Amino acid sequence: MxxxxxxxxxxxxxxxxxxxxxxxxxxxxxxxxxxxxxxxxxxxxxxxxxxxxxxxxxxxxxxxxxxxxxxxxxxxxxxxxxxxxxxxxxxxxxxxxxxxxxxxxxxxxxxxxxxxxxxxxxxxxxxxxxxxxxxxxxxxxxxxxxxxxxxxxxxxxxxxxxxxxxxxxxxxxxxxxxxxxxxxxxxxxxxxxxxxxxxxxxxxxxxxxxxxxxxxxxxxxxxxxxxxxxxxxxxxxxxxxxxxxxxxxxxxxxxxxxxxxxxxxxxxxxxxxxxxxGMKVQANKAIVGVNAFSHSSGIHQDGVIKNRETYEIINPEDVGINESSIILTARSGRAALAYRYKKLGYSLNKRSLDLVYSIFLNHADKKKEITDQELKIILNKANLNSKLLHSSRRIINVV
Missing domain, CATH: 3.20.20.70 (Aldolase class I)
Incomplete structure (x- = not known):
């Protein structure tokens, strides 16, 4: 037809x-x-x-x-x-x-x-x-x-x-x-x-x-x-x-x-x-709201990181948005945390990620969203960032 x-x-x-x-x-x-x-x-x-x-x-x-x-x-x-x-x-x-x-x-x-x-x-x-x-x-x-x-x-x-x-x-x-x-x-x-x-x-x-x-x-x-x-x-x-x-x-x-x-x-x-x-677009507005391609649930984040189509039926690029957003909140999981650190230039192994994640949850329980700057503060608290703050694509290991 x-x-x-x-x-x-x-x-x-x-x-x-x-x-x-x-x-x-x-x-x-x-x-x-x-x-x-x-x-x-x-x-x-x-x-x-x-x-x-x-x-x-x-x-x-x-x-x-x-x-x-x-x-x-x-x-x-x-x-x-x-x-x-x-x-x-x-x-x-x-x-x-x-x-x-x-x-x-x-x-x-x-x-x-x-x-x-x-x-x-x-x-x-x-x-x-x-x-x-x-x-x-x-x-x-x-x-x-x-x-x-x-x-x-x-x-x-x-x-x-x-x-x-x-x-x-x-x-x-x-x-x-x-x-x-x-x-x-x-x-x-x-x-x-x-x-x-x-x-x-x-x-x-x-x-x-x-x-x-x-x-x-x-x-x-x-x-x-x-x-x-x-x-x-x-x-x-x-x-x-x-x-x-x-x-x-x-x-x-x-x-x-x-x-x-x-x-x-x-x-x-x-x-x-x-x-x-002067008419603001509501955050959850379909297609054009700021949350339309944002994910904060750990289950959803893990799926999207593995394959965007698990939780997105529209490619954000099709409507002029560069990429989906992984928003870090108390509902986020390890996969999302590792993903955001990788975006900042840090690759954490499993033991390092476990340590950082526990500190992250304490921060996330007190805030609506964790920013990139706060992610660096969390690394400092985990004593993993003393000489690596300006490094790129480094693997951080717990000794």
């Missing part, structure tokens, strides 16, 4: 920036956009031009700075929004307008005080108006996760007739379970006339910690695009994490999927986004 390409739509600069306290200026946005293009992102959602003059300027400048990736601007299903988005994108080599409206009963009733028929009418008009500015128009059915499938299919069929080239099926509130979301995508693939003519996209939020799982089930069931952010940042609990969905695809060839992402650049762009936004 031929592998299917999944397009990566990055919305770090739009949905990702909606995190409270996470404000990017135009210079920072352009810098990140260029790195996203280097990363291999297919579509960069540059901002929401009608939201502020600064966002309009950012979309305008990114449009001038990016050559290969599609540059996308968000709008509501409002002519003024759409026109501003089109104007901001006028210098983009590959522009896309992303417009849409809520389709769930909750949104129709409480947000718009409207009717299903009126929502379809607005959806059609917004897509047709956007087509005046760009050929590539993406329609989002906001809160599609809670929209009845039959009505959602009707909306999709209508906007396809109106000229939509991409349809986004957002799980806006992170409500869906993976199987439910996957079935929703499959239902649309099987029941919407001319669905094969457009790209079907996932856009999942992480309110229940299921954003990546839902996106995965979406593409397994026929979606061809994933909307995601670097480090999974975004509204409330965040969005699908780009690094997670990309590495799931890379590490599971049986899915018969691929992306254009240069995964070796993942770590560096994760750090860039974290620095620019």
């Amino acid at each position: 031929e592998n299917k390409k999944i397009q990566i739509f990055d919305t770090t600069l739009r949905d990702g920036e909606q995190v409270p306290g996470c404000k990017l200026n135009t210079k920072e946005k352009v810098k990140i956009a260029k790195k996203l293009e280097d990363l291999g992102v297919d579509i960069i959602e540059a901002g929401f031009p009608t939201s502020s003059p600064g966002d309009y300027q950012s979309v305008e400048q990114i449009s001038k700075s990016v050559s290969n990736s599609i540059v996308c601007a968000l709008s509501r299903a409002v002519e003024k929004d759409i026109e501003l988005a089109g104007n901001a994108l006028k210098n983009a080599k590959r522009p896309r307008i992303h417009t849409g409206i809520g389709t769930s009963n909750c949104h129709i009733r409480y947000k718009f005080n409207s009717t299903p028929e009126k929502i379809i009418e607005i959806a059609n008009l917004s897509v047709k108006f956007a087509k005046r500015f760009v050929e590539d128009v993406e329609f989002y059915a906001e809160d599609a996760g809670r929209t009845e499938n039959e009505f959602l299919a009707k909306v999709c069929e209508n906007v396809i007739k109106s000229g939509a080239t991409v349809i986004n099926i957002p799980d806006t509130t992170g409500y869906c379970l993976p199987q439910e979301y996957g079935e929703k995508i499959r239902f649309l693939k099987e029941n919407v006339k001319n669905i094969h003519k457009i790209t079907l996209s996932t856009h999942c939020h992480n309110d229940l910690g299921l954003a990546t799982a839902n996106s995965l089930f979406g593409i397994i069931n026929g979606a061809q695009q994933v909307e995601c952010t670097i480090n999974g940042i975004g509204e409330r609990a965040g969005n699908t994490s780009l690094e997670e969905i990309v590495m799931i695809i890379k590490q599971n060839p049986h899915l018969n999927l691929f992306t254009n992402i240069n995964t070796k650049l993942i770590s560096s762009i994760s750090c860039l986004v974290s620095d620019c936004t």
Whole structure:
């Protein structure tokens, strides 16, 4: 079976920036956009031009700075929004307008005080108006996760007739379970006339910690695009994490999927986004957290030292990290201690290692982590280091 390409739509600069306290200026946005293009992102959602003059300027400048990736601007299903988005994108080599409206009963009733028929009418008009500015128009059915499938299919069929080239099926509130979301995508693939003519996209939020799982089930069931952010940042609990969905695809060839992402650049762009936004990456974050390739348990350390694949399914070099980290704690064993001493230039025989290890445990019980400097202090306490502190690759013997 031929592998299917999944397009990566990055919305770090739009949905990702909606995190409270996470404000990017135009210079920072352009810098990140260029790195996203280097990363291999297919579509960069540059901002929401009608939201502020600064966002309009950012979309305008990114449009001038990016050559290969599609540059996308968000709008509501409002002519003024759409026109501003089109104007901001006028210098983009590959522009896309992303417009849409809520389709769930909750949104129709409480947000718009409207009717299903009126929502379809607005959806059609917004897509047709956007087509005046760009050929590539993406329609989002906001809160599609809670929209009845039959009505959602009707909306999709209508906007396809109106000229939509991409349809986004957002799980806006992170409500869906993976199987439910996957079935929703499959239902649309099987029941919407001319669905094969457009790209079907996932856009999942992480309110229940299921954003990546839902996106995965979406593409397994026929979606061809994933909307995601670097480090999974975004509204409330965040969005699908780009690094997670990309590495799931890379590490599971049986899915018969691929992306254009240069995964070796993942770590560096994760750090860039974290620095620019001020949003620290949690230590245990998959792929990009500082603990993602760190080992402190003696059993795990011993296995990794013998063969990395015993406890790592991803080669750290594949995401731009030089090597795994062996962290020395009270849970570390002799193998890890010997490994770290060897890194410092000391090879200990078994008797020396036993002696040093007993001293090491006394230190480790009082600290969260033992540093290289402390390892040298431990050697001094064991009386093994008096003339060897500056030696390299020496074998230390107990006499």
